[in-house]
Amino acid sequence: MKTILITGAASGFGKAAAIELAKKGHKVIATTHKQEDIAPLKAETAAMGLNIEVFKLDVTMEIDRAKAEAYDVDVLVNNAGLGIMGSLAEVPVDVVRKAFEVNVFGPMELTKLVLKNIMRKQRGTVIFISSVAGRLPGAFGNPYGMTKFALSAGAAALRKEIHQVAKNVHISIIELGPYDTGFNKKMFATKYQWMGEDSYFKSIIPDLKKQDEMVLKHIEKDDISGLVKCIVDAAEANKPKLRYVAPITTSAAIKVMRAFGV
Numbered sequence: 022m023k024t025i026l027i028t029g030a031a032s033g034f035g036k037a038a039a040i041e042l043a044k045k046g047h048k049v050i051a052t053t054h055k056q057e058d059i060a061p062l063k064a065e066t067a068a069m070g071l072n073i074e075v076f077k078l079d080v081t082m083e084i085d086r087a088k089a090e091a092y093d094v095d096v097l098v099n100n101a102g103l104g105i106m107g108s109l110a111e112v113p114v115d116v117v118r119k120a121f122e123v124n125v126f127g128p129m130e131l132t133k134l135v136l137k138n139i140m141r142k143q144r145g146t147v148i149f150i151s152s153v154a155g156r157l158p159g160a161f162g163n164p165y166g167m168t169k170f171a172l173s174a175g176a177a178a179l180r181k182e183i184h185q186v187a188k189n190v191h192i193s194i195i196e197l198g199p200y201d202t203g204f205n206k207k208m209f210a211t212k213y214q215w216m217g218e219d220s221y222f223k224s225i226i227p228d229l230k231k232q233d234e235m236v237l238k239h240i241e242k243d244d245i246s247g248l249v250k251c252i253v254d255a256a257e258a259n260k261p262k263l264r265y266v267a268p269i270t271t272s273a274a275i276k277v278m279r280a281f282g283v
């Protein structure tokens with residue numbers, strides 16, 4: 022039985038992973054971005070007979086992150102994420118900063134905090150939920166893609182550093198292709214916010230919207246069990262891998278596109 026803390030667990034992958042890990046007998050601490058999401062998550066999981074601890078942890082807030090120090094965490098799942106897209110030619114730099122705060126700086130601060138305990142014990146795992154967007158750049162995919170590139174690069178380097186001094190402390194990355202959690206629909210819509218009357222891209226907006234529709238229709242089909250399995254496998258393994266990729270089509274797509282230099 023492990024003590025597992027998950028961020029962004031009010032919805033999507035975080036919630037699904039919290040439920041699955043609790044069903045497997047782990048002590049799960051499911052944290053939410055917003056205070057008002059605590060009660061519904063507690064009620065839903067209690068109705069399943071699960072005893073999951075829930076509290077608010079906005080990864081960008083020091084006072085919230087500090088709450089994690091009260092727990093003897095074995096596994097940290099950095100799942101919280103913010104999806105913001107657009108062209109770097111037009112997205113305000115403050116918006117890029119905000120995306121980095123949520124997707125990179127907050128998780129790194131929390132990781133440093135939780136690692137103190139894990140390093141003391143010389144055993145434990147930190148998991149970062151990254152994305153195919155952090156391996157292959159896509160048009161209008163930033164700042165989201167930049168944050169996931171940064172997260173994946175940082176996590177992979179951290180793993181090598183930690184392994185030099187603690188063989189049983191692991192850092193893993195879970196790279197996901199698109200799933201229908203509602204995250205992509207919201208994120209795709211953000212790219213048009215920065216395209217005003219003078220936008221360089223005004224003439225192609227209708228085409229971009231058609232492409233979005235097609236992609237969203239396609240990802241409706243994916244169920245998230247493969248991804249949840251990756252989180253469970255990484256959390257439970259004695260020697261978790263550096264990378265887990267889901268769905269399987271994403272793993273193949275990364276290899277093919279890299280082979281063609283995309």
Ligand SMILES: NC(=O)c1ccc[n+]([C@@H]2O[C@H](COP(=O)([O-])OP(=O)(O)OC[C@H]3O[C@@H](n4cnc5c(N)ncnc54)[C@H](OP(=O)(O)O)[C@@H]3O)[C@@H](O)[C@H]2O)c1
Nearest residue numbers: 029032033034054079080100101102152197199200202204
């Ligand atoms: N769905 C996909 O296709 C996909 C693909 C690749 C990677 N991912 C990654 O998977 C992770 C989970 O995404 P999901 O698809 O499950 O979407 P989701 O349900 O929207 O999950 C994201 C969670 O992060 C929370 N969050 C946002 N800002 C936060 C903050 N400052 N502090 C703490 N929590 C915060 C959100 O809470 P609020 O809604 O209350 O803000 C939400 O519960 C994200 O890191 C995402 O980048 C998703």
